[in-house]
Amino acid sequence: MMLYAEHTWGHSSTITNPYDTMVLNLDMRKNSYASKAHEAASLMLCSIAEKKGDMLRYYNTTGTVRAVGVSHTSQPQLIEFYIETLALEDVEVRDLAGNLYTCQVSPHPRGRKISFIDTLSYGEEKEYTYTARHKAPETLNTRHCYMGAEEVRDIVNDYDPVTYRLPYEVENKFFRICYKPGDGITSFVDKRTGTEMAGTAIPFFTPVYQRTPLHQEVPFSSYEERRALGRNIRGKHAETHIGKLMEITCMEHGPVFTQLRLHYSLAGTVKADVLLKLYEAIPRIDFTLELGKTISDEVESVFLSLDLNRPGNGTVLRKGAREAFRPGIDQLPGTCMEFYMSDDGAARLSPEGGVLIAARDVPMFYTGEMQHHPIRLCDGAAENNARPLYSWVMNNNWETNFKMDLSGFCQYDYSLWLTDISDPEQAMDELHEQLFDPYVLIVR
Numbered sequence: 001m002m003l004y005a006e007h008t009w010g011h012s013s014t015i016t017n018p019y020d021t022m023v024l025n026l027d028m029r030k031n032s033y034a035s036k037a038h039e040a041a042s043l044m045l046c047s048i049a050e051k052k053g054d055m056l057r058y059y060n061t062t063g064t065v066r067a068v069g070v071s072h073t074s075q076p077q078l079i080e081f082y083i084e085t086l087a088l089e090d091v092e093v094r095d096l097a098g099n100l101y102t103c104q105v106s107p108h109p110r111g112r113k114i115s116f117i118d119t120l121s122y123g124e125e126k127e128y129t130y131t132a133r134h135k136a137p138e139t140l141n142t143r144h145c146y147m148g149a150e151e152v153r154d155i156v157n158d159y160d161p162v163t164y165r166l167p168y169e170v171e172n173k174f175f176r177i178c179y180k181p182g183d184g185i186t187s188f189v190d191k192r193t194g195t196e197m198a199g200t201a202i203p204f205f206t207p208v209y210q211r212t213p214l215h216q217e218v219p220f221s222s223y224e225e226r227r228a229l230g231r232n233i234r235g236k237h238a239e240t241h242i243g244k245l246m247e248i249t250c251m252e253h254g255p256v257f258t259q260l261r262l263h264y265s266l267a268g269t270v271k272a273d274v275l276l277k278l279y280e281a282i283p284r285i286d287f288t289l290e291l292g293k294t295i296s297d298e299v300e301s302v303f304l305s306l307d308l309n310r311p312g313n314g315t316v317l318r319k320g321a322r323e324a325f326r327p328g329i330d331q332l333p334g335t336c337m338e339f340y341m342s343d344d345g346a347a348r349l350s351p352e353g354g355v356l357i358a359a360r361d362v363p364m365f366y367t368g369e370m371q372h373h374p375i376r377l378c379d380g381a382a383e384n385n386a387r388p389l390y391s392w393v394m395n396n397n398w399e400t401n402f403k404m405d406l407s408g409f410c411q412y413d414y415s416l417w418l419t420d421i422s423d424p425e426q427a428m429d430e431l432h433e434q435l436f437d438p439y440v441l442i443v444r
Contacts, residue, residue, distance in 0.1 A: 069120030199307030212299035226399035295407035328384020
């Protein structure tokens, strides 16, 4: 891991001569370091799971699983496991006391994923049985007008009050999210208080691509353009492209969660979809950015908007797993306020209730303007902490040793929870614990 993270990454001509054999060789070598680290971590996890009784391979449609609580939170949590068989239509999940749990069976490339909700304390181990059962066939209810002959459910009705609304909004007892092709997310409501959380800048969940074209007449333009950025992260002639929502697809709708796919059109990509998963029993939203990035030698950045508009709300981060701090306030005077790193994510806190945002794969956050601008350094003013918040997904800004090519297919996972905590340290502690769902072993 140290070899992979070594601060200069690669060869000094990475930007000026990305075709060079040494540049390409060091890229492969760095990927090799990362692959070896991933392999070592996977082997250690498999070894621990095996010692705890995990079968490691599981094809049976009936069996027993053991969930292990690895978080200090006492709230209901998501419990999930995979069965490597395509023959599983539906299951019945019970604990050893015979209590039946509401569960949802989802498709997975290698079989089926089973999801349900329960509460486990830290270190607690609890066993459940799962039993295959045939899924009840869906029949047409002729007493209710809820679907046309072509099986499109677009009629307002009380029999299925969810499906006909999904092209326009998704709602449970915690959230209401409204969206519209062309406009994107138009409303994001915290139903605890009725607070409209949709920000005034770029809507939450929206991907953003920014590029600074190179001046081809300038010698070593790929280097010089980057060197001239200064404290900005884009050039004066940068172009900003905000993802345009084209279509909304319901991937799954069940008793545990509803999952939507938001199809965005975004320059610099061949795919920029955001998947939203809302749970019926817990105040949590999982969202994933699926990105197909094209190749370019220009100065590039990709962001995901996390902008929330909450009266009296402040942004809190935790840097290096130490103290929680408010950007623009709890930092040295005269230091940068444009971007930060946080190991776990961010919190938006207020006395009326806050929001915890986990950035599971992306430690960088951007809080500056989405255009070239004069850089104002920290003076401790309260308005510094009211800036829009973005996840800074990727960039190729460095002018020498860091990789220029951002292209490829990848995904970035995030989660959001509602919280009643208003203390910054307690909120970031809670966010850290929420990152760890129970670990599931299949024991027989």
